[in-house]
Amino acid sequence: MQNRRTFIQTAAAAGLASTVTASPAGAAARYDQLGRSPHYHLPPVLKSKTGLKIVKIETFTQGATLSFVRITADDGSEGWGQLSTYDADLAAAVLHRKLAGVFLNEDPADLDALVDRAIEANYKYPWSFVCRALSGLDTAVWDWLGKREGKSVCELLGGKPRPFPVYGSSMSREIKPADEAARLKRLMDEKGYAAFKVRVGSVAGHDRDQWPGRTEELIPAVRKAVGDGVDLLADGNSCYTPPRAIEVGRLMEDNGYIHFEEPCPFWELEWTAETAKALTVPVAGGEQDNDLAQWRRMIAMNAVDIVQPDILYVGGVTRSLRVAAMALEKDMPCVPHSANLAMVTLFSLHVMGAILNAGPHVEFSIESTPWTDGLFSPALEVKEGKVMIPAEPGWGVTINPDWLAQAERQVSEL
Numbered sequence: 001m002q003n004r005r006t007f008i009q010t011a012a013a014a015g016l017a018s019t020v021t022a023s024p025a026g027a028a029a030r031y032d033q034l035g036r037s038p039h040y041h042l043p044p045v046l047k048s049k050t051g052l053k054i055v056k057i058e059t060f061t062q063g064a065t066l067s068f069v070r071i072t073a074d075d076g077s078e079g080w081g082q083l084s085t086y087d088a089d090l091a092a093a094v095l096h097r098k099l100a101g102v103f104l105n106e107d108p109a110d111l112d113a114l115v116d117r118a119i120e121a122n123y124k125y126p127w128s129f130v131c132r133a134l135s136g137l138d139t140a141v142w143d144w145l146g147k148r149e150g151k152s153v154c155e156l157l158g159g160k161p162r163p164f165p166v167y168g169s170s171m172s173r174e175i176k177p178a179d180e181a182a183r184l185k186r187l188m189d190e191k192g193y194a195a196f197k198v199r200v201g202s203v204a205g206h207d208r209d210q211w212p213g214r215t216e217e218l219i220p221a222v223r224k225a226v227g228d229g230v231d232l233l234a235d236g237n238s239c240y241t242p243p244r245a246i247e248v249g250r251l252m253e254d255n256g257y258i259h260f261e262e263p264c265p266f267w268e269l270e271w272t273a274e275t276a277k278a279l280t281v282p283v284a285g286g287e288q289d290n291d292l293a294q295w296r297r298m299i300a301m302n303a304v305d306i307v308q309p310d311i312l313y314v315g316g317v318t319r320s321l322r323v324a325a326m327a328l329e330k331d332m333p334c335v336p337h338s339a340n341l342a343m344v345t346l347f348s349l350h351v352m353g354a355i356l357n358a359g360p361h362v363e364f365s366i367e368s369t370p371w372t373d374g375l376f377s378p379a380l381e382v383k384e385g386k387v388m389i390p391a392e393p394g395w396g397v398t399i400n401p402d403w404l405a406q407a408e409r410q411v412s413e414l
C-alpha cells in the first residue's frame with residue numbers, strides 16, 4: 001500500500017515528463033486570480049498561435065443524459081469533446097447562450113486565456129453550469145490540438161500513453177456488505193484489479209448510515225475478502241460531521257484503507273480539515289468544486305490530502321491542470337473524479353498519464369450503465385487491472401455515429 005509521499009516519489013522516480021513540474025526551491029507561493037500557481041506551466045502547444053479561428057460550435061445532445069461538442073476551425077479541421085453528465089441538456093443550452101461567443105472567431109491555441117475569459121464574461125454566475133459547459137469546449141479544443149499535432153492529448157501534456165492502473169469504483173449503497181465483498185473479490189480474480197472503492201454512510205446523510213450498521217460491516221468485510229495486497233478506498237459523499245467521520249476513519253485505518261473521500265459535506269472545509277488532521281488515512285475531496293479560489297483555500301488549509309477535480313465539473317483539462325499544480329505545491333496527489341464510463345474517464349486517463357503528482361490509479365466505474373455502452377471506440381477495457389491510455393491523435397477515440405445521428409444538434413457559428 002502506498003501513502004501520498006510514496007505516490008510523488010514513485011512518479012518522480014519514473015522520470016515522467018510533465019507540464020506540472022516542480023518549481024525552483026523557495027519560490028514564493030503566489031497565485032494569480034484564476035488559480036495559476038508557480039507550478040502551473042503552460043503546456044507547450046498553447047504557447048504559439050495557429051493562425052486559425054473557431055468558426056462553428058455544435059452540440060449533440062440526448063436528453064439530460066449526455067452531450068458531445070464539436071468545434072470546427074476555418075480550415076475545416078475538427079475536435080470533439082463532451083459536456084459534463086447530469087442535466088447535460090442544460091449545460092448545452094448554457095454553452096450556446098453564454099460561452100459560444102467567447103470561443104467563436106478565436107484561435108483554439110489561446111485556450112489558456114479563453115477559459116479565463118469564459119469565467120469572467122459570466123462573473124455574475126461563474127461556476128456550476130458555466131464550468132460544465134466550458135468543459136465541453138475545453139475538451140474539444142484539446143482533441144483539436146492533438147489531431148493537429150498528430151499526438152495524443154497525454155503526449156501533448158508531456159506524458160506517455162501506456163496501460164495505467166485503475167481502481168474499481170463501486171457506485172452502490174444498496175448492495176449488502178457480504179455481496180459487495182464477494183463481487184469485488186470476483187472482479188479482482190477476473191480482471192486483475194488491485195484497488196477498489198466502496199461507499200460508506202449515506203449521501204449528504206447527516207451521520208446516518210444507509211441502514212444501521214452497514215458501514216461497520218462493510219469496511220472489514222471487503223478487506224477480508226480481497227486480502228492485504230489490495231488498495232482500498234471509501235467514499236462518504238458528504239455524510240458526516242467530524243466526530244462521526246473520525247470514528248469511521250479509524251475503522252478504515254484499522255483495516256488498512258488508503259483514501260477516505262468526501263467524509264464531510266464538501267462545502268464544510270473546516271470540518272474536512274478537522275477530520276483530516278485527526279486521521280492518518282489520507283482524506284480526499286474536491287469532485288464538486290469548480291471555483292479555483294476555493295481550491296486554493298482547500299489546499300492551503302490542508303482540508304484534504306488528495307485532490308480530486310472532476311475534469312468535466314471544474315471546466316476542462318486546462319483548469320484541472322491548474323488544480324493539479326496547486327496540489328503539487330503541497331506534495332498532494334491528484335486523482336480526478338471520473339465516476340462513469342462516458343468520456344470523463346478517458347480524459348482522466350490522458351491527464352493522469354502526464355501529471356507529475358498523479359495518484360496511483362484512475363477511478364473506473366464497475367457498475368453496468370447501458371447509456372455508456374458503445375458510446376465510443378475503441379472502448380476502455382480493463383486488463384490486469386490497467387486501462388490503456390489511447391496513443392492515437394487527440395483523445396484517440398471515435399464517437400459512435402449512430403448515437404450522434406439520434407441526438408439533437410444545436411449550432412452556433414460565425
Ligand SMILES: [Mg+2]
Pocket residue numbers: 235237261262287337
Ligand atoms: Mg466521490
